[in-house]
Each structure stands twice: as structure tokens, then as C-alpha cells.
Amino acid sequence: MTSTVDRARFDSLSPVEGLGGLGRPPADAFLSVRDLQVHFPTDDGLVRSVDGLSFDVARGRTLGIVGESGSGKSVTSMSVMGLHKPGTVRMSGSILLDGQELVGADSDTVRALRGKRMAMIFQDPLSAMHPFYTVGHQIVEAYRVHHNVSRAVAYKHAIDMLGRVGIPQPRSRVDDYPHQFSGGMRQRAMIAMALSCDPELLIADEPTTALDVTVQAQILDLIRDLQAEFSSAVILITHDLGVVAELADDILVMYAGRAVEYSAAEQIFERPQQPYTWGLLASMPRMDRARTERLRPIPGTPPSLITVPSGCPFHPRCAYADLTEGLSRTQRPPFREVLADHHIACHLTSAQRRDIWDNEIRETL
16 A cells, blocks of 8 residues: 555646646556656756656556657666666656655665566566576575575575476576577576566566567567466566567557556557557558558657657657647647546547547558
8 A cells, every 4th residue: 555655745746747647556556656757967968768657557467668769668667676877867756666665765675675576577688697607596696685595495496497487408407607598598597587586576678679489479478477377567668569469458658758658458459549659550560451551650760868849749750740739849748548547648639539540540550
């Protein structure tokens, strides 16, 4: 439950800019993020990597966070895990892990939670794992940090975890170094390390990058099976909408450090409401039906997070910005609920979105 102090923090946030239209965390939320802002001072200016983000994840559910490179997805995950280097970041808002506030918490508190209650699968396991230590040694050390057991007990646990994630001959491979594993096996070993302490929150940052499609499917099946076994809350960070369609219960679409759409996965894929989401879906290959025209990429490039455009940050690339009577260029759109549990940030009216969907978008997705 949220403490009195935490409720005061939520009550102090404005309905639009602070809570982003989501309100207080639901009772079943294991992780609740409200108005998260993560800024990095640089010589060129302030990098607004995350600029007012709110979402919830419950135990046993998977949240997919999607968006182009530079949208703030990985910075969000690093903020939850407390992995930003002290003194290099300005962070505000609230991150509640089972009611415990992480923003502003001391490093020892976050370190005690990291690995035991929350864990992360990194995008590149070869660089995330130490090259000078065996895979088994690294799992043993991760396990012993949070459990008062002998090295022999932890070593047996490491073998069991490697076997559980599908590493062949785990008893002999436990003493191999990361470079002796294939890409898919390294990713499995990273998952074994992340799950060694049965965390209640698992963050997977691009877990299938650089893997062939067969191994990708195996990794996704593994994450799904392990989530069912441990009933963990899972955050899946990716730019691959096919991966999200496979695993996610809910989807958060990010652009320029902000949330632009947030709803159940079925809603996002069947009736998206935001022009940026339309663009992402239109640029995704479909295998379930024949396409009559070429894929349509989103024009332009994502903005610099130092000089984010005024108003709606997507308006320079949006084909419908001229329909908002100038609001897209001058005012930041509020993040509001437009359907039941379906939130978007967009100046288009319901009638305009419905007309565009029916006459332009539906048949192209």
C-alpha cells in the first residue's frame, strides 16, 4: 500500500502534468511510476530523456514499452533499477516498488532491492557480463549477495538455474566464460542470473536484439514460461512490435521522453488512437494478411532531447498537425483517457480520430 507520505506526494501533482491522467496507483500495482522526469545536464544543454512519465505494472502481467531509438525507454528502466551514475542525473517524480519509494532513496536501499526484488536483462549480455569470470561464478555471486548460503550451495543453484533456462549440459557449461557461449545462450545465462533470486519485477531491455528468429522465439517462450512460474511483473522494452504482440498484456508507447499512448495490448493493435502509434503500426510487416501497398515509414527523424519541439513533440512529423488549429505547435497535449483505460496525448478530437481511422488508417494496418 502507498504510505501517507507517498499519497501526499501524489496529491501534490497536478492532474494533467503530474499524474498524466492516470490518478493514484491501482491496488494490484507492484510497480507504479508517476510523473517521472530524468534529465541529464551536458555541455550542450539539458537532455530531457524522460519528461513526465506515468505507468503501472501488476504481478503476473507484462508491460511492453515501445518507441523509436532515443524515446527514453532504456533510461526509464535504468531509473527504476537505480543504475544511473550519481551526480550525472536530475531525477524527480515517484517510483513505487510495492509501496516503497525509490526516487531519492539511498544507494544501499536500492542495492538491497536490486537482484532480490527487481532484476534486469540487458540488451547486450556479452558486455553486461564480466569477461574475466565464469558464467557460474557470476550467478553464484549474484545469489550470495542476497542469501546467506555457502559457495557450494550457490554453485548448485547456478547449475539448476542454467538448466531451467535451457542451457544444455549445465553442469559442464557452468564453468565456461561468456565468450564461450553463443548469443542465444548468453541471453539465457543473463536470464538465469536475473532470475536467480526469484525477483518480483523483471525488466527485459531489448532481449531479442541480434538474435536470429528461431532463438528469438525460444527466448520469448522462456520469458513467458518463467513469468508464469514466478508470477513476476515484467517490463519488456523493445522497438519490435512483433515481440510486444507476442508477450505484452499492456503497451506504453513513448516518444521524445513522454508517453503518447497507453492501453491494453488488444486495444493498441485493434484500435490505436494516436498518430505516432498509427505510424509505428503502418511501418510493421504483417504476415497474417496480404498487403496491397508498400510499408509507410514515419517521415523525418526523432527530435533532439535537448531541443524538443514546442507543443506536441511529434507535430513536425505528424500528417494531421494542421487539423488542430495551431494547438499542436503551441501547447503540450494532456495525457488523458479517451476510452476505458485507454490514454493518449493528442490534440485531435474524438471525431477527427474516428474519421481518420475509418477513412485512412484502418485499411493500411
